[in-house]
Amino acid sequence: MEITSITFLIPVILLGTLHPLLRALAWRQAALAGLNLVCAAILLRTWPAAAALLAFLASGYAMALLLRRRPRRAYLAGYLLLLVGTFAYLKNYSFLELLLPSGLLGRGLVWVGISYMLFRQIHFLVDQYQGNDDPLDPWTYLHYQISIFSLVSGPITRYQDFHEDWHRLEPTWASRAELLTAYARIWIGVIKVLALGALCNHLYILAEPLWTAGSSLTELQRWSRAACMFYAYPLYIYFNFSGYCDIVIGLGRLYGLRVPENFHKPFLSRNMIEFWTRWHITLGAWIKDYLYTPALRATLTWFPRTGANLAFACYFLAFFVAGVWHGSSWNFVLYGLLQGLGVSAAKLWEMFLTRWLGREGHQAYLASRPLRWAATGFNFHYFCLTCVVFGLNVPALRQLAATLTARP
Amino acid sequence: MTRGDVQTRLTRVFREVFRNGDLELQDSVTAKDVAGWDSLNHVKLVLAVEAEFDCRFTLREIGRPQNVGDLMDLILKKVG
Numbered sequence: 001m002e003i004t005s006i007t008f009l010i011p012v013i014l015l016g017t018l019h020p021l022l023r024a025l026a027w028r029q030a031a032l033a034g035l036n037l038v039c040a041a042i043l044l045r046t047w048p049a050a051a052a053l054l055a056f057l058a059s060g061y062a063m064a065l066l067l068r069r070r071p072r073r074a075y076l077a078g079y080l081l082l083l084v085g086t087f088a089y090l091k092n093y094s095f096l097e098l099l100l101p102s103g104l105l106g107r108g109l110v111w112v113g114i115s116y117m118l119f120r121q122i123h124f125l126v127d128q129y130q131g132n133d134d135p136l137d138p139w140t141y142l143h144y145q146i147s148i149f150s151l152v153s154g155p156i157t158r159y160q161d162f163h164e165d166w167h168r169l170e171p172t173w174a175s176r177a178e179l180l181t182a183y184a185r186i187w188i189g190v191i192k193v194l195a196l197g198a199l200c201n202h203l204y205i206l207a208e209p210l211w212t213a214g215s216s217l218t219e220l221q222r223w224s225r226a227a228c229m230f231y232a233y234p235l236y237i238y239f240n241f242s243g244y245c246d247i248v249i250g251l252g253r254l255y256g257l258r259v260p261e262n263f264h265k266p267f268l269s270r271n272m273i274e275f276w277t278r279w280h281i282t283l284g285a286w287i288k289d290y291l292y293t294p295a296l297r298a299t300l301t302w303f304p305r306t307g308a309n310l311a312f313a314c315y316f317l318a319f320f321v322a323g324v325w326h327g328s329s330w331n332f333v334l335y336g337l338l339q340g341l342g343v344s345a346a347k348l349w350e351m352f353l354t355r356w357l358g359r360e361g362h363q364a365y366l367a368s369r370p371l372r373w374a375a376t377g378f379n380f381h382y383f384c385l386t387c388v389v390f391g392l393n394v395p396a397l398r399q400l401a402a403t404l405t406a407r408p
Numbered sequence: 409m410t411r412g413d414v415q416t417r418l419t420r421v422f423r424e425v426f427r428n429g430d431l432e433l434q435d436s437v438t439a440k441d442v443a444g445w446d447s448l449n450h451v452k453l454v455l456a457v458e459a460e461f462d463c464r465f466t467l468r469e470i471g472r473p474q475n476v477g478d479l480m481d482l483i484l485k486k487v488g
Contacts, residue, residue, distance in 0.1 A: 130466035160468075288447065289471050296451045311448045350446075359443050 001042045003152060003247055004193045012148075013186065016254030020171050028169040032143070032255055039148040049111040052090065060121045061141050067128045068136065076129045080122060087118050093328040113151040115325060119286050120145060124159045126290060134160045140167070149252040153244055155262045156282040162257070169256035185250035192243025200236035203228045204391075210403050211396040217403070226404060234387040238266070241280070267383075270375040271349070272342035275383065276319065283322060292318035312347040316340035330394045338386040409487055414461075414480050421460050425453045435477025461487050 001008055015035060022028045044050045063079045088096060090109050097105065124141070127134065144162045145151075173179040207229035209217060217225070242263040252259035266279035276284035295314040300307035323336025354362045365371060392400060419433045426444050439445040445453075454470050457463075457479070463486040473479040 127466070127468055130468070132466060132468055285471075289467050292447070293451060293467060293470055296448065297455065300452060300455055308448060308452070347448075354444075363443065 001039065003244055004190050009186070009190070009247075012251055013183075013254070016251060019169075019255050025167070025169060028256070029166065032169065032257075033139075036143055036146050036148050036151075040146045040151065043112045043151070048109055052109055053111050056117065056121070057142060057145055060125065060145075061136075061138055063125055064128045064136060064141070067125060071129050071131060073129075076125060079125065083118065083121065087114070088328075090114070091328045093324075094330045095333065113153070116150065116154045116156055117145055119156050119283075119290075119325075120159070123156075123286065123290060127159065132160070134163055147257070149248040149255075149257055149259050153241065154280075154282055155245060155248075155260050156286050157260060161260075165257045172253045172256055172258060179253075182250045182253040185246050185253075189243040189246030189248075189250065192239045192246060197236050197239035197243060200232045200239060203232035204236055207232075211392055211400040222403060230384050230388065233391050234384045237387065237390075238263070238279075267380050268376060269379055270372055271346035271379055272319075272339070272382065273315070273346045273350075275379060276322075276343065279383075287318050287322045291321060309351075312344040312351070315347050316344040319343045326390065331389050331392060331397060334389045334394075334397075335386055338389060342382055342386070409484070411480060411484065414483050414487075417460055418457070418476070418480060418483070421453070421456045425449060425456050433476050435475060435480070437476040438474065457483065463487055 003009075012035065015031065019028060019031055022031060040053075041050075044053065059079075060083075063075070066075060091114070092105065124144075128136075140163050141159070143166060144157070144159050147157070147162070150157045171179075173182060207225040210222065210225050210229065245259075245262040249259045249261065260282055262281050264278045264281065266275055269275035269278050276287070292314055295317055296307075296311060299310050299314055303310065317340065319342070320336040320340035323339040324332055326332050326335060350362075353365060357365060388400075389397065415433060419431065422433060422442070423429050423431050426442055426449065428443070431442065439450070451470070454465055458465060461483055463483070465482070465486070469482060473482055
């Protein structure tokens with residue numbers, strides 16, 4: 001079941017168009033619940049995956065109830081350790097080869113959207129532990145986790161926002177124009193995925209000989225294909241992912257769900273810190289709220305005098321984890337390293353400039369348009385570099401390096 | 409504690425954290441209006457506010473205030 005397929009879009013849009021006509025909230029919830037459950041059943045595919053998902057959801061809700069009554073750090077820490085460890089095991093992360101005997105390594109048992117569910121679960125439980133008084137009920141929690149408008153590839157929604165919408169499910173548009181905008185956004189998303197993204201993917205695939213059988217290429221062919229790969233792949237990811245987000249945001253509006261924005265002109269970012277506030281925005285926000293802020297807070301508490309100088313390390317840690325979260329093979333460890341390096345270097349550069357130029361000088365630097373464009377161009381190319389690692393496994397990366405450095 | 413009390417004490421905290429003795433706070437002041445109010449200094453500010461008002465913010469509350477007015481509302485809610 002593809003989000004961009006006619007077999008998915010037409011029924012969901014039709015149901016979304018009729019949805020507001022259901023007068024009672026219970027009916028609107030039932031219709032959306034039916035949609036979520038049918039889609040989840042189609043996407044799960046196997047009974048073991050369904051059983052694993054059920055265990056994941058049931059244990060998460062049970063832990064939330066326990067944390068409500070007894071908000072003990074040991075309970076939360078123990079469950080999160082188990083959760084993350086199980087996640088790494090089920091996704092068959094490559095680094096487990098270093099920790100476990102080969103006989104214990106799993107074959108992999110995952111369901112679609114598991115990575116996004118993990119982050120939603122952590123947010124949900126940490127907030128419960130910290131005493132946020134969100135109303136709890138299993139039906140809302142279930143649909144928070146399996147909502148078709150965030151299941152497949154996010155966005156990473158927050159429980160409190162979903163709860164508010166789920167118990168209202170009223171039209172989110174104030175005028176006919178806004179409603180038409182929601183419909184238009186769906187189809188713009190489809191065009192992004194099926195046309196623009198597909199075109200960029202085609203250009204990317206033209207470069208495939210570079211990492212498969214590159215030795216027969218001339219130097220011109222090698223470098224022209226390298227340029228294709230370098231620029232086309234990030235654009236492919238952008239059109240594919242932002243297009244998907246356009247679709248689910250537009251669809252969500254039809255049903256009364258406010259699906260959060262996930263992209264805002266990311267290639268205009270001047271550094272990687274800004275980049276993660278514009279690209280996969282909900283992931284950047286989650287990383288900031290649940291990794292970076294707690295890490296920095298602990299650092300500043302334990303090292304009150306020198307902690308500020310260690311902020312870049314907190315950036316590195318947080319975005320290294322963000323990188324590794326994207327995939328289980330070793331190239332994602334490289335991707336995480338590059339992401340961590342990018343944001344921590346941006347922080348160090350900012351700290352250096354502030355000390356060198358002073359506050360006013362730094363403000364003047366930030367206000368300079370030529371410098372901004374230079375920084376934006378550099379940052380875009382840095383992101384393209386990280387995408388090279390994102391798209392290829394380690395053997396392919398080695399072949400790519402060998403091909404590009406081979407003498408003609 | 410009145411809102412005025414909170415504003416007076418919060419202004420002192422802001423001036424210490426951002427090293428600006430001339431800083432004046434209004435409800436509408438945001439991070440863009442204060443030089444150096446980035447994510448690092450935001451956490452430093454949170455720790456300083458917690459120490460000043462003897463309270464503790466959850467992770468959700470740390471990210472919630474959009475301006476100084478929201479922060480003062482949050483402090484008033486915390487200290488009752």
